[in-house]
Amino acid sequence: MSDVLSPNAKMEPYWWEAAPRPVLPQATLPGEVDVVVVGAGYTGVSAALTLAREGREVVAFDAEDAGWGCSTRNGGQIGTKLRLGLGELSGTYGKPQAVAMIKEVTNARNYVGDLIARERIDCDWNECGRFVGAHRPGDYESLAHELPAYRKDAGIVADMVPRAEQHAHIGTDAYYGGQYVHNNASLHPAKFHQGMLDRAISAGARIVSHCPVTNIEKSGTGFLVTHAKGKIKAKNVVIASNGYTPPAFADWRRRIIPIGSYIIATEPLPAGLMDRLMPKRRVISDTRRVVFYYRASPDGTRIVFGGRVASTESDPRVSAPRLHDVMCGIFPELKTVKVSHSWMGFVAYTFDHLPHIGVRDGIHFAMGYCGSGVHLAPYLGHKIALKVLGKSEGANAFDSLEFQTRPFYTGTPWFLASAVFCYRMMDKFGGRGRKP
Numbered sequence: 312m313s314d315v316l317s318p319n320a321k322m323e324p325y326w327w328e329a330a331p332r333p334v335l336p337q338a339t340l341p342g343e344v345d346v347v348v349v350g351a352g353y354t355g356v357s358a359a360l361t362l363a364r365e366g367r368e369v370v371a372f373d374a375e376d377a378g379w380g381c382s383t384r385n386g387g388q389i390g391t392k393l394r395l396g397l398g399e400l401s402g403t404y405g406k407p408q409a410v411a412m413i414k415e416v417t418n419a420r421n422y423v424g425d426l427i428a429r430e431r432i433d434c435d436w437n438e439c440g441r442f443v444g445a446h447r448p449g450d451y452e453s454l455a456h457e458l459p460a461y462r463k464d465a466g467i468v469a470d471m472v473p474r475a476e477q478h479a480h481i482g483t484d485a486y487y488g489g490q491y492v493h494n495n496a497s498l499h500p501a502k503f504h505q506g507m508l509d510r511a512i513s514a515g516a517r518i519v520s521h522c523p524v525t526n527i528e529k530s531g532t533g534f535l536v537t538h539a540k541g542k543i544k545a546k547n548v549v550i551a552s553n554g555y556t557p558p559a560f561a562d563w564r565r566r567i568i569p570i571g572s573y574i575i576a577t578e579p580l581p582a583g584l585m586d587r588l589m590p591k592r593r594v595i596s597d598t599r600r601v602v603f604y605y606r607a608s609p610d611g612t613r614i615v616f617g618g619r620v621a622s623t624e625s626d627p628r629v630s631a632p633r634l635h636d637v638m639c640g641i642f643p644e645l646k647t648v649k650v651s652h653s654w655m656g657f658v659a660y661t662f663d664h665l666p667h668i669g670v671r672d673g674i675h676f677a678m679g680y681c682g683s684g685v686h687l688a689p690y691l692g693h694k695i696a697l698k699v700l701g702k703s704e705g706a707n708a709f710d711s712l713e714f715q716t717r718p719f720y721t722g723t724p725w726f727l728a729s730a731v732f733c734y735r736m737m738d739k740f741g742g743r744g745r746k747p
């Protein structure tokens with residue numbers, strides 16, 4: 312065993328300690344419902360909640376425990392930007408559409424904040440702000456250059472933080488300054504999922520775990536859905552399987568690039584150390600193309616540190632020492648602090664680096680959040696439910712995007728290793744290119 316792992320280290324999410332995987336009441340399934348939802352992560356549960364509150368009979372299936380996918384594995388960081396910058400988006404889609412898409416991310420952030428407040432979901436919501444560390448000197452200039460347009464056009468409130476002042480935000484000299492983005496937030500991902508799940512069940516949604524959907528076929532004006540325990544008819548179907556979309560849903564799978572994101576939680580830090588390393592408890596990310604993201608645990612005792620540390624998919628026992636090593640490059644004081652939990656999950660990337668929502672062959676879907684789904688998934692889950700209901704409020708800035716694929720791509724990203732290697736070289740030696 313690696314010596315950075317504590318003797319009783321767990322290879323599962325730290326978040327499951329405070330919010331264990333739910334044991335759900337056995338749902339009796341009728342032969343026909345209004346809506347079947349495939350996947351019970353944030354997207355699926357959010358859609359089920361909205362539909363059930365509108366009086367629709369809805370069943371959400373998950374192949375594993377409800378929330379077993381990314382929704383209880385993530386870093387719990389809520390941002391207000393997209394993977395591509397405003398300039399790059401404007402170049403491809405025109406400025407009005409670019410601005411509308413970025414504003415939609417703030418709408419998603421606000422939707423989640425309001426939902427948590429309105430529903431009184433106990434999930435350690437913290438409007439902590441974000442520090443984005445400049446990995447190279449030129450990155451600081453780039454952040455500063457794009458900031459006025461973000462402020463003026465997209466309403467993003469942020470300030471540049473020169474290197475000499477960065478210790479007010481983060482106790483490291485590893486960055487060349489950075490950017491403080493004000494209204495970013497953090498939450499406990501699994502408590503948040505549990506809160507939404509409880510509300511969906513209370514509203515009348517049936518959630519069926521350990522029951523994969525294996526086929527969806529047209530039947531009359533609706534659909535016949537085959538699942539592990541039988542068949543069910545539905546007027547509408549919502550696919551919410553994101554980075555876990557199976558080969559059975561080939562048309563969606565070939566549009567999604569599943570990429571493993573790896574993450575660790577440390578043992579509790581020695582007294583006083585967190586106040587030096589993360590004095591404001593901000594969520595933190597950096598300008599690397601192969602980005603690292605980290606934060607304090609909600610109780611302020613541990614660091615939860617994530618990123619991608621291998622070109623090919625790896626094992627949490629292998630990724631833990633590598634993530635620990637990167638973390639100690641930023642915070643050398645953590646060399647003797649061991650890792651208590653190490654885990655991973657499959658994030659859903661897309662070929663245009665943007666989320667997608669819509670209807671294909673009569674089947675509704677929302678997916679492809681490119682690593683920003685803590686806010687986008689509940690928001691677009693709600694939006695897709697509104698579309699099922701035929702409400703105009705389901706409209707959003709991502710509606711008109713073509714959901715791209717590539718010739719011969721069927722859902723196994725054979726190109727990932729070389730892409731990650733190239734991006735890592737650019738991070739090390741400089742160079743331009745999109746973040747993966």
Ligand SMILES: Cc1cc2nc3c(=O)[nH]c(=O)nc-3n(C[C@H](O)[C@H](O)[C@H](O)COP(=O)(O)OP(=O)(O)OC[C@H]3O[C@@H](n4cnc5c(N)ncnc54)[C@H](O)[C@@H]3O)c2cc1C
Pocket residue numbers: 349350351352353354355372373374375376377378379380381382383384385386387388389390522523524525551552553554555556557572573574604617655656657658659677678680681682683684685686687688
């Ligand atoms: C390590 C990690 C860190 C992350 N950090 C952040 C972060 O800090 N901030 C952020 O915004 N985003 C982050 N993300 C991304 C975010 O967690 C996801 O975008 C979000 O949870 C997606 O929710 P979802 O409901 O669409 O998908 P998921 O939560 O992945 O749920 C999909 C579900 O579909 C189920 N499923 C698959 N096939 C079937 C089938 N055939 N039948 C029934 N069910 C099926 C799966 O079992 C799974 O539970 C992170 C992701 C990971 C992995």
